[in-house]
Amino acid sequence: MAEKVELNEIEVWDGNYAVSQALRQAQVDVVAAYPITPSTPIVENYGSYVANGLVDGEFVMVESEHAAMSACVGAAAAGGRVATATSSQGFMLMIEVLYQASGMRVPLVLTVVNRAVASPLNVRGDHGDMYAGRDSGWVQLDAFNAQEAYDLTLCAFKIGEDMRVRLPVMVHQDGFLTSHTAQNVRPLQDDAAYNFIGDYKPHDEMLDFSKAVTYGAQTEEDWHFEHKAKQHKALFDSKEVIDEVFAEFKKLTGREYKRVESYMMEDAEVAIVALGSTVETLRVAAEELRKEGIKAGVVAPRVFRPFPYDEIRDALANVKAVCMMDRSAPMGAMGALFNEVSAALYTNPNRPVVSNYIYGLGGRDFSVEEAKRIFKEQKAHADAGHLTTPIQQFSGVRGPKLGFFETKRS
């Protein structure tokens, strides 16, 4: 039996350490990993917990991230609680197997420390890797700070392992900004954390020899479509279980999570939608602007997949102008957040003016001052009743102003 650790009511943890503690408390059976900056400490710490008898599990060293995720899928299909961590290039190498995991409906947890994708090579945070996973069939939860990274990792096991879901779950946090910034974190004690998740319940596990089962079947045009349709429905339907798990977590800790987080949206005239640690920057900016008389609000999808269309639409029902901020280079298109949110808003009779900012690539700093400037630009759109800039702009890039795609008026 693994030894228990007594934790302080308030620990000073960075995002990586917080996640590794959550993996320990979940008593993950198998972690197969190929460590990569900035997520390295997550699996490194798990390895030391195994070595020191703090978790009854196996740490499997492999030769690449493709092998890491493959071993995780195998272990999950065999019937174990499984997790790993990655970032950036490692995430890209895992992608083929991410689709295998979700298609096989194995509930494993991937903690992603978001980092820019080369080329050019960059170890700092942006959302290029997270966005590359958005069609992979995983539940994607997004943490904005270390506390949330810890909390959401515990929730991730409970969501994915629910018999109504049985899907793999990613927990995202921003590279360095969250993963390497020590903050106050209020953890659960070991028993409380483990009991919240519960014992792993195997389903169609390969190690049950009395019920022989084959994973990884081939399906062509006669079967493939039905299986993908069923999987798509499972992912969309997972939102009910996510809500239940968040509600149960609130009962236990007092900390409340929603599939869409809204700040000061009750009377907001202008809003910004964003993901990751930027959300906290935007909240500070919005609070300061309120003192200047600008009714600013912030909306943040806590769950990126399944995308919360209804809740986004409701959160932005009454704003006059809203800007979606994408921390990933969309390369020849609008940002993904812009596309998803605009699609949700198009089904509302009251359609606000929408625009898109690309910002913070490769870890470029995003300041409160810049956030306030963008809020004020939204106010100008709202006052004019139409967009006063190109639909897509860049924030914080050197050189002449960049703008793409204009609203067609008249």
Add this chain to the structure above:
Amino acid sequence: MSKGVLATEKRGIRELGAEEFVGWDEVTQGTVLYSFETEVKDVAHIRPEERPYSDFNSYTATVASWRVIKPIYNRDVCIDCQHCWVWCPDTSIISRDKQMLGIDYDHCKGCGVCAEVCPTNPKSLIMFAESEEIEDALAKWPEKKKKAK
């Protein structure tokens, strides 16, 4: 073509891909395939023809139509060495208690490996055209080759 030795009610009863089509709401979660219709303990100790294979196990499918040439087995020359049983990539050599019984023609794809590895003289397994009758093939089986002096 006869179904060969140890054929059962379920072996090779449909072409591969001729499963009953169902909608998205009836396919298995995760595209898993269950080998058997019921739970079955110690299946390795149960002979194939007695196992409750499901409709999604390859046991119930036939791929005989893929074959252009087929192996024919001659009991009179066979020494039960088991080479063919070991080498067959489709477990289509049927052997019991180390005694060779014949070919599972529902699953044999006609690759010829068994005939290639057969060490007897003449060979106990020879590839013939799919249309060849077994009796005709046995009637024209080659003689033992003499060693060149």
